[in-house]
Amino acid sequence: MPVSSFFGMQTSLRGLLAHQRMLDTTGHNIANASTQGYSRQEATLQASRAVQLTLTNNVNTVGAQLGAGVDVTGFRRIRDQFLDSQYRAQNTNVNEWNAKADALDTAELSLAEPGENGINQQLANFWNAWSDLAGAANDNSAKQSLVQKSNGLADSIQSVRAQMVAAQERAQGQYAAITGPGGEVEKVATELADLNKVISQAMMVGESPNDLLDRRDLLIDKLSGYGQVSVENLDSGSMNISFVDRTNGTAHPIVTDRTATWSGPPIGDWNPGGEMGGLLATGKTPGGMIAGYLNQIDTITSSLVSAVNAAYGGEFFSVGTPAGATVKVADALQANPSSVTAGSGAAGSNDLALKISQLRGSAAIDGEYKVFVAKVGGDLNEAQRMQGNAQILTDSVENRRQSVSGVSMDEEMSNLVRFQRAYQASARAMSTMDEMLDVLINRTGKVGL
Numbered sequence: 001m002p003v004s005s006f007f008g009m010q011t012s013l014r015g016l017l018a019h020q021r022m023l024d025t026t027g028h029n030i031a032n033a034s035t036q037g038y039s040r041q042e043a044t045l046q047a048s049r050a051v052q053l054t055l056t057n058n059v060n061t062v063g064a065q066l067g068a069g070v071d072v073t074g075f076r077r078i079r080d081q082f083l084d085s086q087y088r089a090q091n092t093n094v095n096e097w098n099a100k101a102d103a104l105d106t107a108e109l110s111l112a113e114p115g116e117n118g119i120n121q122q123l124a125n126f127w128n129a130w131s132d133l134a135g136a137a138n139d140n141s142a143k144q145s146l147v148q149k150s151n152g153l154a155d156s157i158q159s160v161r162a163q164m165v166a167a168q169e170r171a172q173g174q175y176a177a178i179t180g181p182g183g184e185v186e187k188v189a190t191e192l193a194d195l196n197k198v199i200s201q202a203m204m205v206g207e208s209p210n211d212l213l214d215r216r217d218l219l220i221d222k223l224s225g226y227g228q229v230s231v232e233n234l235d236s237g238s239m240n241i242s243f244v245d246r247t248n249g250t251a252h253p254i255v256t257d258r259t260a261t262w263s264g265p266p267i268g269d270w271n272p273g274g275e276m277g278g279l280l281a282t283g284k285t286p287g288g289m290i291a292g293y294l295n296q297i298d299t300i301t302s303s304l305v306s307a308v309n310a311a312y313g314g315e316f317f318s319v320g321t322p323a324g325a326t327v328k329v330a331d332a333l334q335a336n337p338s339s340v341t342a343g344s345g346a347a348g349s350n351d352l353a354l355k356i357s358q359l360r361g362s363a364a365i366d367g368e369y370k371v372f373v374a375k376v377g378g379d380l381n382e383a384q385r386m387q388g389n390a391q392i393l394t395d396s397v398e399n400r401r402q403s404v405s406g407v408s409m410d411e412e413m414s415n416l417v418r419f420q421r422a423y424q425a426s427a428r429a430m431s432t433m434d435e436m437l438d439v440l441i442n443r444t445g446k447v448g449l
Contacts, residue, residue: 007051007066008433014069015426018045021072022419026412033407037218039077040407041210046073077210083401084217088224090397092274094390095225099278100289101383103171107282107290108380110163113373119160120369122153127360134353137342147337150329154317161297161324168290171283178226178276179265185226188219189241189260195219196238197258203237223254227272247271289379296372297324303364311355313344 022043032038050065112118129149133142178184195216202209220241223229230251232240238258242251247270253261269287271277282289301323308316316333320326333340343349359365 006437007068009430009437011048011067011069012426012430012433014048014071016423016430018043018070018072019419019423019426021075023416023423025075026415026419029407030409030412033409033412037214037221038407039079039210039214039217039405040412041075041077043075044073045070047071074208075210076208077213078405079213079217080401080404083397083404084221087394087397087401088221088229090390090394091221091224092228094387094394095275096273096278096281097383097387097390099171099174099275100282101380101387103167103279103282103290104376104380104383106167106170107164107293108376110160110167111373111376112160117156119153119156120366120373122149122156123366123369124360125149126153127357130353130357133340133342134350134357137348137350137353140338143340143342144337146340147329147333150317151334154327154329157297157301157324157327161294161322164290164293164297165325168283168285168288168294171279171288171290172285175276175279175283178279181264185223185254185262186260188223189254189262192216192219192239192241192255193258193260196255200234200236200238200258225274227274227276229254243272243276245270246273246277293372293376294322294324296368296375298322300324300365300368300372301327303368307359307362307365308356311359312341312352314341316340 022045025041025043029040048068048071050067053064053066055062055064113120115121126149129142129146133139133146136142176183180186195212199209199212199216202212216239220229220231223241223243227243228246230242230244234240234257236257239255240253240257241255242253244251245266250266250270252266252270252272255261265272265276270280272280280288285291301319305317305319305323305327315330318326318328318330328334342353343351361367
């Protein structure tokens, strides 16, 4: 077939348009260099379909193909699904330990140990007050001081327990805010369902909605912080997304194709990992770590009350249920501190006061409390250590993911220069063709020119 004189103009135009699109894509990358979840994009080029020619020389006729330039076939985002999967697994792990460390740090701070306001110091003051009373059995000021120090101990126990209950309730509130009606998971599920709908519609007509795909991946990353997620890609471009119980592998749907299906967490125990798993591990009742601490405080309080009352031969402390929240000095003694009895014999005897003061250092009270403080501190240290390790692994995977998907300003600036030069070259080729056509149209046939 004959070739139009304007064929070269069309070829140059394709080059101009293609490199303009590549410059546009580079500008889009630079503009979103700091956008969370953005994946760098690139225009994909393909040589245009060649023109079939028939060439005749003095010997024979042969066929040939004349290149017709370049076409932009699409715009693809640079993304590695394997690294996405790795990141989400590590993100689940680090958020679980973050939640645990945060809750345990609050519990540990409530102990105020070591310090003047901690139970350990209040216990020491309590034992000292009994020793002082043993040395001055009839001294009403010593009895008054004993009642005050005893109240201080009871108040300290109640305060520590109340602060731990507050930490437990805080964890439960955070869990409800994530999983409950109108919570974070439900909001993300609704947006994901909408994105699935738009993305699948675009893909059905051959489009690649890269920015919407980035938004969907960012939301899945967010979900992976709440718990372990499972993602199933559908042929339509949509997805099924679920939380996975790490104990038995049961899937709990969040989004099914274009429909948000999250109806709240399952009833009963489950192990989703992530922030939800960390909050459950520390705050659930019963079975959570803080619930265990509360039981230990109640046990130590009951041991204290039983031992002191037994040695006193009557009710010095009164206690209800739970013990740590209700312990107090008996009302009769608070109303009349001088009625405290130091001895069981004649006036001036001090055998009861001595007996109680000798409880100092007992394994069931002081010893058990020290074990308890060590356990809380040990649990916190372990959570913080695991949190640090998990953060290092998460950062490592994220750095690898960014090396693939992230925008490198150096690379984009280099691309700007490269595409600009290519655009200028195409423009130069078009100008040359224009000059040739000008000669052909305006000057051919004019003698002497």
